[in-house]
Amino acid sequence: MGEDLRARKMTRFKTRSSSFLTWLTGCAAVTMAAGACDLRPAPGFARGELIFDTCAPCHGNDGAGDETLAAPALAGAMDTYLTAQLERFQAGVRGYHYQDTEGLRMRPMSRALITGEGDVESIVEYLMSLPIVDPDATLDTGDAEAGEEDYTLLCASCHGIDGRGVDNVPDAPSLLHLNDWYIASSLRKYRDGVRGASPGDASGTTMRNPMASGWTDERIDDVTAYIMTLQRLPRRIPGPPPEPLPPVDVDPSILPAGVTVAMVQEGQDIFNTATGICYTCHLREGAGGALAPNLTDEVWLNIDGEYESIVLVITNGVPEPVEHPGFMAQRAGMPLTDEQVRAVAAYVYTLSR
């Protein structure tokens, strides 16, 4: 862009925005000539505050959400979650399904309003400064008492018994600041595959798994009502992400025919990361938890534990679990290739041996 045109555009801009002058004076002429000047405060709180002016019409001046626009509360959310969701909207992983009316409203916003390097960090820094909101319950349909058992059995292992999330599943957000109308509508979307079902959406699939088994609207309202009764604790500061696992140490002589140490190594990665999301139910290294069995002992519930039976159960999932409250989807709901299934089965095979 020529110097003149740039100057003319700026003059027009100046008349529109008074705070523009402040940015302009902070912007050295040299960098402007080099085309490197973004005309906004450097990445950080001030830039975030400026960007938030464009979010507030929907999400509210205090970030407490606006029901009429279906825009949820942002104040009180965890920084890691906000960053991940903004990047997912921008990439089109969220707001993907044609029936996701609200997501499709947010997705273009994420692209139009968050445009430069450092913008996501800036807006998240600003959002983290907003005091956590304590939204009122607005739905009169749910029965909190009836929702408690579902929450404890099916939600607490990822979102925490107190609703603030757990370090073990870093993708799972705090639920405490959320509006009940948004919780209920999100749960229906996960159930119906309108949210969390775009290709390769690991965190969405992690959440879709517990919802996919045909929840009724009533059950969704009940668990939502229960979440609204949780004590409004302050924001949780997430702990550091778990340490990467050491390379597998396995005696090749115990491996079945056709299985190599390299496959076991690849399987370790699939199992314990977002590639396969197995750890979100079976916990890291297959230790087992409320949602899925321990894979390190000699007890098998659905299979005989031989290699081919492990391949088969991962491929087909477990639609009717023997002991656990939620089911396991085919390939855990993730787009795993046959080779990846064989690799993760090789890893599972070694866990109990």
Ligand code: HEC
């Ligand atoms: C035109 C209205 C509108 C504007 C402007 C808007 N949003 Fe949104 N936003 C929405 C809606 C609607 C949703 C709910 C999507 C859904 O239900 O899945 C949403 C969802 C979100 C979410 C996901 C929250 C969660 O709990 O998962 C984040 C984060 C977000 N918006 C941030 C922003 C930021 C930051 C801006 C400004 C740069 C912004 N939004 C501007 C309408 C808007």
Ligand code: HEC
């Ligand atoms: C295996 C782990 C896991 C379990 C179990 C789980 N969740 Fe989630 N939940 C997640 C993850 C991960 C996300 C983020 C999903 C995404 O990116 O769309 C999430 C997202 C959500 C959201 C959307 C939050 C927002 O701000 O948009 C709600 C609401 C929610 N979960 C409620 C529940 C309820 C209620 C249950 C129990 C019925 C439950 N979750 C069980 C992992 C889990």
Ligand code: HEC
């Ligand atoms: C949504 C939670 C969930 C996820 C994610 C998940 N599983 Fe499972 N898994 C289960 C449940 C539930 C069962 C059946 C337990 C029962 O029958 O009570 C199961 C059973 C198994 C079994 C058979 C265990 C037995 O004793 O019969 C294997 C092997 C297994 N899973 C491996 C995996 C692998 C590998 C992955 C990742 C690709 C994975 N699972 C992801 C919930 C999950």
